[in-house]
Amino acid sequence: MLVLAAYVLSKGDRYSLYSADADGLRRIHEMLGVFVFVVVVLRLLWRLLDSTPAKRPMPQWMAAAAKLVQFALYALLIAIPATAVLGTWLEGLPVTLPGFDIAPQIAKAHGLGQLIMEIHITLGNAILWVAGVHAAAALLHRFYLRDEVFQSMAPGG
Numbered sequence: 225m226l227v228l229a230a231y232v233l234s235k236g237d238r239y240s241l242y243s244a245d246a247d248g249l250r251r252i253h254e255m256l257g258v259f260v261f262v263v264v265v266l267r268l269l270w271r272l273l274d275s276t277p278a279k280r281p282m283p284q285w286m287a288a289a290a291k292l293v294q295f296a297l298y299a300l301l302i303a304i305p306a307t308a309v310l311g312t313w314l315e316g317l318p319v320t321l322p323g324f325d326i327a328p329q330i331a332k333a334h335g336l337g338q339l340i341m342e343i344h345i346t347l348g349n350a351i352l353w354v355a356g357v358h359a360a361a362a363l364l365h366r367f368y369l370r371d372e373v374f375q376s377m378a379p380g381g
């Protein structure tokens with residue numbers, strides 16, 4: 225939900241998320257993105273401490289695809305906020321959160337900053353597709369294959 229909200233609230237005027245006019249929208253977008261990062265770190269700690277669902281019997285290719293998609297989701301959830309903060313600071317701009325700014329903590333390198341922000345935007349679009357494929361696969365297990373994979377993904381499963 226946080227990723228979806230950050231995505232939807234990045235779509236103001238295509239070229240002006242940095243502008244003064246988009247200040248409010250940008251602050252909400254950046255706050256949601258920082259929340260995503262905090263929640264993912266907590267989730268990874270939880271995953272380390274708690275048990276993961278038992279492996280279900282399935283063809284090797286399907287297990288490999290599931291692993292790949294799970295890895296991609298975690299990698300994107302970390303890389304998207306990380307590229308945003310790095311790119312913003314390299315561009316010499318502060319990270320703007322509701323009520324306060326965090327000034328750049330690294331030296332300005334405008335061109336590199338722009339490139340990293342392009343990567344941020346591409347990854348921000350890509351995660352919606354990966355999450356969509358992941359959700360579609362979960363529904364396939366539930367309604368077509370009728371195995372227990374969907375239940376094992378649900379809370380308490």
Ligand code: HEM
Pocket residue numbers: 226227230231234235237238239240241242250253254255256257258260301304305308309312319320341342344345348349351
């Ligand atoms: C999971 C979290 C995030 C997602 C899914 C996401 C997604 C996106 C997307 C899709 C865009 C392009 C919008 C467009 O122009 O069509 C964008 C732009 C932007 N994002 Fe994020 N973002 C996230 C987190 C962050 C964070 C944490 C920050 C800052 C700390 C941030 C700062 C920015 C800025 C400044 C832009 C404008 C870049 C430009 O126009 O060159 N984002 N984001």
